[in-house]
Each structure stands twice: as structure tokens, then as C-alpha cells.
Amino acid sequence: MHPALRAATSPHGVLMRSAALERGCDDDDIRAALRSGELWRIRAGTYAWTRHWDSLDQRGRHLMGVRGVVLKAETDVVVSHISAVVLHRGPLWELPIDLVHVTRPDRRGGRRAAGVVQHRGVLAESDVVVVDGLEVTSTTRTALDVLALHDLEHALPVLDDFLRRGLTSTAALEECRRRMDSWPGTLSADLAIRLSDGRRESVGESRTAYCLYLGGVPRPTPQWRVLDARGVEIARLDFAWPDAGVWVEFDGKEKYLKHRRPGESVVDAVLREKRREERIARLTGWRCIRIVWADLFHPEALAAYVVSVLRGGPVHAGRKSA
Known part of the structure; x- marks a missing residue:
């Protein structure tokens, strides 16, 4: 195995093809590491060391995929929707994490390709925070974004959890809802906020x-x-x-x-x-x-x-x- 492959790996364990090429490796080196079982392909151009990958749970593997998407993106992206729930360590009951979700601040999203969903939406300054070195939608914005993709039964545990942990408030949810009032998929937001309760514990x-x-x-x-x-x-x-x-x-x-x-x-x-x-x-x-x-x-x-x-x-x- 080419020794530079290890050196090209990010601090969080993600190896990008572009980084490997910059270190003097080529595609044959990557293919050899894949054949030997030392390297695991997350998606095209994005890899992880198999031993590390095997040690991760579903959340950890999704987060590796998220980091790969952010590293590969050719424009600014903000981790959002279900991927943001993962980063905020929220509940994932029946929420699919096979796709990485990001929102483009330039409003040129709205497409899905290679396991990545790029959303188009307006992000206020208060909608974006940094978690584990990644720009991600705030818990308030994330909770309402989940409602835009999934029904109330699946989104309510996320709202309750964020409220219970003090990561958002009813007032903050209401303020964000008013900004998103005319957006597609947000009709149930008012009801969700009224039904949510941070005293619930599971x-x-x-x-x-x-x-x-x-x-x-x-x-x-x-x-x-x-x-x-x-x-x-x-x-x-x-x-x-x-x-x-x-x-x-x-x-x-x-x-x-x-x-x-x-x-x-x-x-x-x-x-x-x-x-x-x-x-x-x-x-x-x-x-x-x-x-x-x-x-x-x-x-x-x-x-x-x-x-x-x-x-x-x-x-x-x-x-x-x-």
C-alpha cells in the first residue's frame, strides 16, 4: 500500500481521492487498498479505512459520509435535514439515513444524485451553527426541516428531544416557522409546535x-x-x-x-x-x-x-x- 494514502486521510478518518492524488498516489494505489480490504468505499471518490469503518455505528458511518460530501462539494453547503439530526445527536426513529442532506446557501439546490440530496432554501444567519467542525442548520431550523420531509409522527420525537435538551424553545420554533410559513411541506409546523413538549423523555x-x-x-x-x-x-x-x-x-x-x-x-x-x-x-x-x-x-x-x-x-x- 502506498504510504501517502494514510497521510492523505483527514483528521476525522475520511480519505478523498483528490487528497490522495495531491499526495502523489494514483487510482491504482486506491484500487490496491480496496482489493486488500484495508480501504472501504463510502461513495465515488470518498473512502474510509475499513478497521475504522467497522468500528462505527450507523450514526458514525453517516457522519463519515457527510464529511466526505462537504469535502467534495464545489460550493458552500450546510448540513441539514436528517443529516443535521445526526450531528445534533437527535432521535432517528424510522428516519432514513442512507442519504446525506445538505442545503446550498446560494439557493441552487433541489437535486438528488449519488446518495446526496441538495436542498434549496433561504438560510438566515441564526439558522447556521458549527458542530464538530461542520456548518449545520441549528436545532430549531433542523426540527422544522424534518417536518418538511416527514410526517408529524416521525418529526415529533425530534422536536421533543431538542426541547428537552434545551437546544431550542417554543418561541424560537415559532419565530422560525413564521419565516418558513409559505414554504412547501411546512403546513404541519404550527400543529407540531403546539403538540411538542420537552418534558417527554423518549x-x-x-x-x-x-x-x-x-x-x-x-x-x-x-x-x-x-x-x-x-x-x-x-x-x-x-x-x-x-x-x-x-x-x-x-x-x-x-x-x-x-x-x-x-x-x-x-x-x-x-x-x-x-x-x-x-x-x-x-x-x-x-x-x-x-x-x-x-x-x-x-x-x-x-x-x-x-x-x-x-x-x-x-x-x-x-x-x-x-
Whole structure:
């Protein structure tokens, strides 16, 4: 392998054909490194060292592709849309990351080629920030750009996450929406901002809120604080209807896997959660509805069930998803 190939690699691990040629390598050197398995082709003219590539998750690989696109661009580009969500470390539930998205400040975008989508749009100074050395749309602009490409159910987790982390605000979203009001694909922005809530802590909670909205269920209070007799917080509930004496817990994998205590098995975590539910019920006199991921694919049935419980109907502890 030509030693200059390593020297031509960027600090972030991306090797561009143009950089290799400048270092005295040629296409035969690149082809030889590809044949040996040392080099991985990301796209035409853009490469990564295979060992590094194999160590990356989907986000990391997408980011390598983004860096390659920016290095190869013949004009100024700003990383945007789904690629900006990756850079801002936002949730990617069912958001496709096979394409790199950029916006051209010169407004001459609007085409897709070789795995790259160039968008055309007006970028205000406040719409552009620098993340990891790359110019990228701000979290506020990114959230609304995602809405222009995808439906509300898929965009809402992004809005909730950015709000929860303090990366944007309702006021900032509103101001940006007004500037984008006449743009294609932004009709749902007003509704999205009204439905968004930074108190939700996961994609599952965002999707649950969306399903409840679709079903006409009265809007619950997220992260309701439960206090003991001394006024000490002993729990926070995913969603609560205090007047109805009902709360919802979303049972995602993270609750029993990611958030296990040291030395705790999954069974131990489930039993601990059961004891927590019993304690909350004793303190409040409320009833608990447990929702799992499969329920979210049947929003009408889920909403009807929640409404029935809010009206005094039974809670089915062992019910099956529709």
C-alpha cells in the first residue's frame, strides 16, 4: 500500500481521492487498498479505512459520509435535514439515513444524485451553527426541516428531544416557522409546535402522545411528580390525568435494559417496577395503564382503551396489543 494514502486521510478518518492524488498516489494505489480490504468505499471518490469503518455505528458511518460530501462539494453547503439530526445527536426513529442532506446557501439546490440530496432554501444567519467542525442548520431550523420531509409522527420525537435538551424553545420554533410559513411541506409546523413538549423523555413517549392526540384523548400532563407524606418526590409518571385518577407508563426496552441498576437482572428490574407501581397506587389511589411499543402501531385501539379507562372502565393488566 502506498504510504501517502494514510497521510492523505483527514483528521476525522475520511480519505478523498483528490487528497490522495495531491499526495502523489494514483487510482491504482486506491484500487490496491480496496482489493486488500484495508480501504472501504463510502461513495465515488470518498473512502474510509475499513478497521475504522467497522468500528462505527450507523450514526458514525453517516457522519463519515457527510464529511466526505462537504469535502467534495464545489460550493458552500450546510448540513441539514436528517443529516443535521445526526450531528445534533437527535432521535432517528424510522428516519432514513442512507442519504446525506445538505442545503446550498446560494439557493441552487433541489437535486438528488449519488446518495446526496441538495436542498434549496433561504438560510438566515441564526439558522447556521458549527458542530464538530461542520456548518449545520441549528436545532430549531433542523426540527422544522424534518417536518418538511416527514410526517408529524416521525418529526415529533425530534422536536421533543431538542426541547428537552434545551437546544431550542417554543418561541424560537415559532419565530422560525413564521419565516418558513409559505414554504412547501411546512403546513404541519404550527400543529407540531403546539403538540411538542420537552418534558417527554423518549421516542416512545412522543409517539404515545401523538397516538393519544389522534384518538381525541384529553391531553395528559407529562412527568407528573408523585410526592410522599413528607413532600419528597418518589416518582415521576410518564403521563397523568389527575382529575381522572389515571396515569400511563410506557414500557420500552430502555426501562428494563438500559436503566437497570448495577447487578440487577431484567427480572429484578421488572419486579422493582411492579413495586413502584403499587406504591404510587397506594399514595394516590390512581390506576395505571401500561403501554408497550406494539400498542403504538394501533393508535385507534389504544386511544379507545385509554378513553374507556378515563371514563371509569377497567384496566386490563394482561391485555394483548391489538
